[in-house]
Amino acid sequence: MQVLTWFKRNDDDVIIKTAKSKGPGNPYLSITVADVRKGKITDSNGYENEVVLFVRANKVERNGRK
Secondary structure (H helix, E strand, O other), X not given: OOHHHHHHOOOOOOEEEEXXXXXXXXXXXXXXXXXXXXXXXXXXXXXXXXXXXXXXXXXXXXXXXX
C-alpha cells in the first residue's frame, strides 16, 4: 500500500496493530488510527481499554546506556 493512499482512507479503516483486550475473555482487538486518536477502544464484551503509545530509543542506543 502506498503512503499517499493512507491520507485518502477513513481513520477507522487503517489497522495499526492487533492486540488482546485486558477485559474478561481477552478478545482480540484491531487497533485503528481512530482508536489511537481517541485513546481508548471498547472490546466485544463492552470493556473499555486505554490505548497508549510508547516512544523509546532505538536498540543500539538502549544497549549502550549502561
